Amino acid sequence: MKIFLIYGGKSAEHDISLLTAFSIIKEVYYDYYEVEPIYITKEGDWIKGETIKQADSLRFSEALRLSAAKEVHFAIEEGEFSTGIAINPSELKEKDAVIFPVLHGPNGEDGTVQGLFEVMGMPYVGAGVLASACGMDKIISKQLFQQAGLPQVPYVPIRKGDWIANPEEVFKKCEGTLIYPMYVKPANLGSSVGISKAVTREELKTAIDLALQYDRRVVVEQGIEAREIEVAILGNDDIHTSVPGELVKEVDFYDFDAKYINNEVTLQIPALISEKVEKQLREYAVRAFQAIDGSGLSRCDFFLTSNDEIFVNELNTMPGFTQFSMYPLLWKNTGLNYGDLVEELIQLALKRFNESLVFEQPHKE
Ligand SMILES: Nc1ncnc2c1ncn2[C@@H]1O[C@H](COP(=O)(O)OP(=O)(O)O)[C@@H](O)[C@H]1O
Ligand SMILES: [Mg+2]
Known part of the structure; x- marks a missing residue:
């Protein structure tokens, strides 16, 4: 093939x-x-x-x-x-x-x-149209996760039109719902591009203006002090999860340079967390995956506070997949090597495709 x-x-x-x-x-x-x-x-x-x-x-x-x-x-x-x-x-x-x-x-x-x-x-291979689009959109995915009863940090979605028409109203909404620091993100980007942390109203303004250069919708989130724990997901209907891993940061904000240029991050796999938290993370990961109708693969990223409070941050439908990336390393630590993982993803793709052919048959005849 x-x-x-x-x-x-x-x-x-x-x-x-x-x-x-x-x-x-x-x-x-x-x-x-x-x-x-x-x-x-x-x-x-x-x-x-x-x-x-x-x-x-x-x-x-x-x-x-x-x-x-x-x-x-x-x-x-x-x-x-x-x-x-x-x-x-x-x-x-x-x-x-x-x-x-x-x-x-x-x-x-x-x-x-x-x-x-x-x-x-x-x-x-990987997620279909709907899951890809929903996973990519930080506002839509939050709304779906909310509906699925998943814990998330408080957030305020903002549209460009509303910001331009009435910035005071937007400040009021953000400051009424959230406390500084806040994180401001374009709705539809990845790899930390256009994201910034704001600790004052002045910074919030700059951050929103920046994020709006990338998208017409942005999300302002409650900033929290937390560890970043990730779980790998594999499957279509029968959904498997990996042991959780931690991104151990030497920086407070895991921005593009920290991620890709300076490598200011170490992967701790498995994450040093309690069994209870692990179980909960893996269960949330499956629910998040189902909430966006995921298939194939995804990586669910969480925040974990010092008193073991869990928040879903995002679901990446095409996570980094080099041999040094979190996603394959999580599977390696769960007992599935890179080659087998690639093979499994291909089989899942074929399975989903063949099932879709069956759905179409009645129309063809
Ligand atoms: N609400 C938040 N509180 C604290 N840190 C955050 C928050 N949101 C994002 N971050 C930091 O910014 C990084 C990038 O944000 P994320 O939502 O994961 O966007 P991306 O899709 O670009 O990966 C995170 O890995 C984390 O380090
Ligand atoms: Mg991320």
Whole structure:
């Protein structure tokens, strides 16, 4: 079977996506698959590289080693794909093939590219259109989590129109519901882009203006002092969770630079938490996944306070997936290695696709 591995993309996590792609290329079970790498440039062009069978994967291991050594700054040079050809996304329509998109952020993780695969009638790894869109949107996902009875920090959603029309009213709403510090986030971005912490009204104003440069909706959240614990989720109907892991921060705010540039973070797996908290986190993770109709994979991120109070922060439907990322490492510590994880994700994609064919049958006849 053929795997179309799609990576790169226009998002801020372009380089991370390349690392993920190289990790997958290295670990795919080549007895069953061949990989066609599809690289999306930062401009959004789709380029198909040469088909990778077992032997070629060494070249990619080398690329991975290089990129790891240079942390995440390594990006495929144009020369790397000198043999690649520009394609139209619709050319990926093929029988006996599965799409494995490892794209993060807008246009990758938000349901848009998933919609393309649906229209093409191709199986693809990960969440569907609805779950991707809901998981990406910090306001919608909070509303769904609220409905599912999941604990969250208090928040205030703001629309650009309301801010422009009456900033005083917005301040009143925020300050009436929340206390400083507050976190201000664009509704639809990831990787901490456009997010800031505000400790005064002045800073709140700047933070909202900044976030509104990225989206027409922003969310202002109660800032809390808490550990960040994450749980990996795998499955469609039968949902499995991993042991929780902790992002141990050397900084107070895990922003883009801390995350990707300075590596100011250590992963503690399993997280040092009580059995009771672990059980609760894993149960919440499943409920959050179901609340957005997740499938395939997700990583549920929590805040845990010093008196063991739990808050769901967000659900990432396409979590970082390099060999050094939390998601695969959580599974490794739960007894599933990287190669088996990739295989399981492909099987889940095919299963979901085949089930959807059954649903369609009555209309076809
Ligand atoms: N309400 C909050 N209180 C304290 N820290 C927060 C809060 N919200 C976000 N943060 C910090 O900002 C980081 C990024 O926020 P997050 O909501 O996870 O956005 P992203 O989708 O960009 O990962 C978190 O990992 C955490 O370090
Ligand atoms: Mg996050």
